[in-house]
Amino acid sequence: MPLRIPQSLYSDLRAHGEETYPHECCGILLGKSDTETLTVHQLIRAGNTRTDSAHNRYHIAPQELIAAQRQARKSGLDIVGFYHSHPDHPAQWSSTDFAEAHWFGCAYVITSVDGDKTKGAAQITNSFLLTGTSEDDKAFLPQRIEFDSPASN
Amino acid sequence: MNIHIPTPLRTYTDKQETVSVDGATVAEGLAALTAAFPAMHQHLFTAEGKLRSFVNVYLNDDDVRYLPAKEDSPVASTDELTIIPSIAGGTPGIPCRLPGCCR
Numbered sequence: 001m002p003l004r005i006p007q008s009l010y011s012d013l014r015a016h017g018e019e020t021y022p023h024e025c026c027g028i029l030l031g032k033s034d035t036e037t038l039t040v041h042q043l044i045r046a047g048n049t050r051t052d053s054a055h056n057r058y059h060i061a062p063q064e065l066i067a068a069q070r071q072a073r074k075s076g077l078d079i080v081g082f083y084h085s086h087p088d089h090p091a092q093w094s095s096t097d098f099a100e101a102h103w104f105g106c107a108y109v110i111t112s113v114d115g116d117k118t119k120g121a122a123q124i125t126n127s128f129l130l131t132g133t134s135e136d137d138k139a140f141l142p143q144r145i146e147f148d149s150p151a152s153n
Numbered sequence: 154m155n156i157h158i159p160t161p162l163r164t165y166t167d168k169q170e171t172v173s174v175d176g177a178t179v180a181e182g183l184a185a186l187t188a189a190f191p192a193m194h195q196h197l198f199t200a201e202g203k204l205r206s207f208v209n210v211y212l213n214d215d216d217v218r219y220l221p222a223k224e225d226s227p228v229a230s231t232d233e234l235t236i237i238p239s240i241a242g243g244t245p246g247i248p249c250r251l252p253g254c255c256r
């Protein structure tokens with residue numbers, strides 16, 4: 001199941017990672033999912049609440065998630081995924097990412113941002129679909145990213 | 154009260170985003186929800202019957218864990234409960250090279 005995203009939003013989430021470098025950025029993807037595709041229509045930047053070690057940890061406050069869910073409901077959309085950056089680290093999920101992933105059927109988008117600790121440039125962006133139904137059978141599956149013209153809503 | 158269901162758990166509520174239940178407390182509302190949708194139970198609660206650590210339940214804008222009466226907090230019919238799994242992660246094992254950043 002591919003992730004479809006307008007090119008403009010894709011550029012936005014990569015730019016977010018460059019802006020917060022050397023810290024991690026994170027955000028929420030609103031859109032629609034059916035049996036074939038996850039489609040992103042909106043992107044919500046989240047404040048990374050893990051300020052104690054923001055370069056290698058991210059956490060989205062539940063209040064922000066609730067606000068995002070409310071916004072999604074108003075727009076006839078759903079939360080379909082999340083994104084975060086890996087400063088100076090490959091665009092692959094970490095064991096912590098996996099242990100703390102609980103949104104089954106949602107996309108987890110990771111962008112590697114390489115730099116010199118003062119300025120970074122977005123490198124690779126990968127998306128992983130969290131499959132399974134519970135903590136016991138969950139798995140991250142690499143997911144193709146397809147580009148779309150801007151969403152019409 | 155209305156209970157808002159997050160995307161991954163709508164599999165167990167016939168795709169409904171919002172479920173309306175009766176109950177005088179948060180616990181009663183959750184019990185009514187799992188009575189209506191039994192498959193939901195194991196995704197919210199541990200075998201010991203405690204809310205799973207990564208499942209957040211909010212009464213309007215308040216985290217139920219931090220309310221004085223916790224899950225026994227009273228709920229009015231106009232109140233909204235929101236179930237929201239946590240979102241977190243990171244890149245552990247990378248030595249910190251930023252002074253004062255990592256503890």
Ligand SMILES: [Zn+2]
Pocket residue numbers: 084085086093094097110242243244
């Ligand atoms: Zn990560």
